[in-house]
Amino acid sequence: MKKDRVKKSRKEKFIIFLKVLFWICFSLALLTGILAIVxxxxxxxxxxxxxxxxxxxxxxxxxxxEKDESGYFTFxxxxxxxxxxxxxxxxxxxxxxIKNDNKALNAAAAMISAEKPDLVVVSGDIxxxxxxxxxxxxxxxxxxxxxxxxxxxxxYWCLAFGNHDTEAYSYYSRHALAxxxxxxxxxxxxxxxxxxxxxxxxxxYVINVKxxxxxxxxxxxxxxxxxxxxxxxxxxxxxxDCIHEDQVEWYKETVKELTEINGGKTxxxxxxxxxxxxxxxxxxxxxxxxxxxxxxxxxxxxxxxxEGNEAICCSNYNHGIIDAFRExxxxxxxxxxxxxxxxxxxxxxxxxxYGYSIDYLAYPGIAKFGLQRGCTVITLHPDSTxxxxxENYYQDKYxxxxxxxxxxxxxxxxxxxxxxxxxxxxxxx
Numbered sequence: 001m002k003k004d005r006v007k008k009s010r011k012e013k014f015i016i017f018l019k020v021l022f023w024i025c026f027s028l029a030l031l032t033g034i035l036a037i038v039x040x041x042x043x044x045x046x047x048x049x050x051x052x053x054x055x056x057x058x059x060x061x062x063x064x065x066e067k068d069e070s071g072y073f074t075f076x077x078x079x080x081x082x083x084x085x086x087x088x089x090x091x092x093x094x095x096x097x098i099k100n101d102n103k104a105l106n107a108a109a110a111m112i113s114a115e116k117p118d119l120v121v122v123s124g125d126i127x128x129x130x131x132x133x134x135x136x137x138x139x140x141x142x143x144x145x146x147x148x149x150x151x152x153x154x155x156y157w158c159l160a161f162g163n164h165d166t167e168a169y170s171y172y173s174r175h176a177l178a179x180x181x182x183x184x185x186x187x188x189x190x191x192x193x194x195x196x197x198x199x200x201x202x203x204x205y206v207i208n209v210k211x212x213x214x215x216x217x218x219x220x221x222x223x224x225x226x227x228x229x230x231x232x233x234x235x236x237x238x239x240x241d242c243i244h245e246d247q248v249e250w251y252k253e254t255v256k257e258l259t260e261i262n263g264g265k266t267x268x269x270x271x272x273x274x275x276x277x278x279x280x281x282x283x284x285x286x287x288x289x290x291x292x293x294x295x296x297x298x299x300x301x302x303x304x305x306x307e308g309n310e311a312i313c314c315s316n317y318n319h320g321i322i323d324a325f326r327e328x329x330x331x332x333x334x335x336x337x338x339x340x341x342x343x344x345x346x347x348x349x350x351x352x353x354y355g356y357s358i359d360y361l362a363y364p365g366i367a368k369f370g371l372q373r374g375c376t377v378i379t380l381h382p383d384s385t386x387x388x389x390x391e392n393y394y395q396d397k398y399x400x401x402x403x404x405x406x407x408x409x410x411x412x413x414x415x416x417x418x419x420x421x422x423x424x425x426x427x428x429x
Contacts (some may be wrong), residue, residue, distance in 0.1 A: 009304035054152040074208045084117035085376040087336030092134025093142030100360035124162025124274030139170040146308040158191040162274040163227040178202040198242040216267035224276040242315035255328040268384040278318040283347035299346040306340030308414035371409035
């Protein structure tokens with residue numbers, strides 16, 4: 001009798017367990033379905049903006065790249081070549097980010113349309129699939145929306161991956177997104193290339209600018225700084241990665257090849273990647289210790305260090321990419337990652353530049369502030385010299401499709417939150 005009661009009790013508990021399990025699974029499936037429907041509606045809204053509102057950029061004479069015999073995309077011109085750097089666009093791609101996603105697309109389209117660049121380089125973080133901000137883990141949808149917008153604009157462009165493009169919990173890997181961006185039948189204006197499979201990362205490649213004599217006047221290196229290190233897979237401790245040793249060796253070997261192609265003369269070059277090099281922190285430290293005055297090693301050019309507590313979020317590791325740049329005629333590096341930093345300096349012969357960011361989403365409250373939002377215009381001259389300037393989005397020359405939002409253009413976001421003010425403010429005002 002007792003055994004029967006025990007058996008009955010176990011059976012009842014098992015039935016209760018199955019019911020609970022069923023309702024948990026049903027609830028999760030229902031929630032997943034609801035989120036899928038809501039995210040589909042939000043994506044449909046931004047896709048409609050791209051398809052129905054974005055227009056082709058009007059060029060007087062647009063340069064068209066061709067692949068040379070060595071496999072490099074190459075532009076040929078004897079005039080100035082304009083590169084537009086965008087960074088940290090941060091499209092969430094979910095129902096929580098729909099309004100901010102539209103603002104980001106609106107801003108990017110406006111600046112590209114006004115500047116009419118020969119090439120757009122996005123230095124990381126097109127996607128921001130962080131669920132508490134975007135409402136999704138899907139990092140491919142935001143990539144598709146942005147890539148489709150670039151096709152509608154009809155401008156040639158490429159990208160470096162950032163840490164947020166492919167989070168550990170994202171649906172799609174770097175390789176999957178690399179295949180998406182590299183699909184020339186879908187996105188013929190995207191010049192992204194995965195790069196050598198034996199080299200770390202996705203997206204280590206070169207685009208060349210030549211003159212009519214066939215001389216390389218500028219090589220544009222794009223490289224992958226990866227995401228996180230030291231088992232910080234989810235970016236919890238902000239232990240950022242950097243360019244690895246094998247990428248440095250790839251860069252050196254590529255310079256040798258380009259030198260041979262260029263008749264024995266090493267071409268000048270610039271580089272784009274996402275996470276700033278450790279040398280940017282070294283440069284700032286030296287400038288601060290000198291009382292914010294130029295030194296033999298450093299010259300201030302423009303911009304501010306707007307992140308709270310004078311933050312430069314770089315890797316603790318350094319495998320020598322900047323030293324390799326100095327040895328091989330790379331004259332400038334452009335990056336993003338720290339959304340409030342716009343600082344540009346010359347340090348030991350290399351120009352180090354934070355691109356103006358677009359981000360409306362990643363930093364809570366950043367959509368209300370505008371000093372850091374914009375683009376960086378880089379001019380490559382026929383004599384291989386360069387100029388660059390940061391341009392704020394809220395200038396009159398940028399006329400977006402949708403009306404610009406009202407933002408604070410008097411205060412840096414970090415200043416308002418009580419962080420340490422940037423000492424560069426006095427110098428540029």
